[in-house]
Amino acid sequence: MPGDSQANTDILLAGAAAALTVDLLVYPLDTLKTRLQSKDYARLYLNASTNTINKPTLFRGLYQGVGSVVIATLPSSGAFFTAYESLNHTFAPLPLPTPLRHALSSALAELVSCAILTPAEVLKQNAQMLDGTKGRSTTLATLSHFRSRPFALWHGYTALAARNLPFTALQFPLFERLRQMIWDSRERTGHSRAQAPLYERGAVTAVSAGLAGSVAAVITTPVDVVKTRVMLAAAEEQGHGKVVDAMGAAVGKRKRLSGWQVGREIWAESGVKGLWRGGLLRGVWTMLGSGLYLGAYESGRVYLGRRRGETKEDVL
Template sequence: MSFNNTNTDILIAGAFAAFTVDFLVYPLDTIKTRIQSPDYRRLYTTNGAVNRSLFRGLYQGIGSVVLATLPSSGAFFTTYESTKTFLHTINPSLPSSPTTPLIPLPILHAAASSTAELVSCFILTPAEVLKQNAQMVVRGSSSSSTTHAFDGAATRQAFNKFRNNPSQLWRGYTALVARNLPFTAMQFPLFEFLRTEIYGLRERRGSRSSTLLETGMVTAISAGSAGTLAAVATTPIDVVKTRIMLAAAGHDGEGQREKVIKEMLAQGKDAKSEIEKAQRAARGGRAGGLAVGKEILRSEGVKGLFRGGALRGAWTALGSGLYLGVYESGRRFLEKRRVGDEDTRYNT
């Protein structure tokens, strides 16, 4: 794809797209986190049916994500461009063909984007840990989906758990990287293929317009479809990531479990199963991704590893479609506005 954007254009378009997606699809992400939580059935179901608490405080923790959006996006694009330039500079040409690079450009671009993802995830991990622990803060029955959404109370409550050990905010970095890298590797090649095919079909039908609306719609459909497949495929990694990040602080569910155990013991009931769950949760706070995955598989089976997969697929379809659709339209709008040529046509 050829375009004539400045770094500022790209950063503004990326930040606006990320903010739009964060705000619109955040409630779905909150529900997904709660479904993937080990305490889902105890905290959010009653007699096997979902209770209202699952849908309360759906914007809890959004502040940490919004604050991390701009620096993480800036770090990603800055790292990507600088790494790509460096790799191009040191990449020699084939002796038999001076114009042909020794290492194919797609490999260099993949290496640059992977490096950028590692840096971006380092910035995002604390926000993700705070976000997911804030999403699990249980509100009273009078709370609605927007009550306490933007007052930061849930985020502060989650952050207080890390005051004595702030390094735990980076717990789950490896799991986040392990999820994002294969997700990106699956999504973007399929996204580029679908977009090219859709544009080609419209070209053959004579309906290609190259307008901002067409750009946004084609990009959104392609990205949403590719994102859904990648999201479902990487759901087991996402479940493990969620468990590790929640265990990093020992979210509210653990405190409530201790209360349940004490009540059962006081009533002379057998609390062995609850004690075993608490012990496994404590081990999960220290275990690595592989150990957590094995524990989920042992206690919940394959179904446990794909918990929330359908919702994550729907959320990613909407999120990826909006993100790349808004980003691409915004990037081209800024270019057109800066160049001042309303008749500019773009190559894709």
């Protein structure tokens, strides 16, 4: 990895631009996933008489809460890629298998990213569940729940890390392996990776990342369901011990549960089906998101490097 500050700036810019682009494109799918995985899914989004989906309610306000994500994604994604590239370079001289090096680098980078992203995730997922804010920003309406206890915004850090660590540890080694296989095949037919046009670099990365991401997403769905429940519960408690649901109705006091307890609660409610709710949607969303995200990141990073006239390009 290049050691100069300009290269680090390239990584930050490419990572931030890629994250912002993808967040805006696939955000509606993320909102649908949150609603499917919520504790109140049946009460809020199913017709009581027919037990069918209430489409107007389920598909309303699919961009609710996007503001908090836009603000937090830029620094968190930049921090992730900077840490990942640096750690990958640092661990390179060690006698570690390549997949283990990629998994370790991505896991440590994810811990840094999660610390920045957690408050935005809590705000986002609770805003995605709101209804009837009468023109008021859903992000601001959700933020008001945390006015007297701002540190509650980090209540979901452990749950987010518990989901993202195995996800990235699975995704990145598989992604790197798939991408290397594609380039090995391309180079046997005379297509040099270093001389490949920008669109080809981005396309190969996008396909590899999309396939790897979808596999990792489906496998880690149960942890994602628990993470969603934990983050939605973070906004339930308001001042003086009052507890409200996503619609603002008082439901009484609710004890804060650990991720393990939430998982057991989901199992008791819905069994295996409940733990895998939204898995297919998460797989599709992650295939699109990861493919666009890393494809745009690779294209942006290579473009910036080539614009400076670099002849040697380090790769992710």
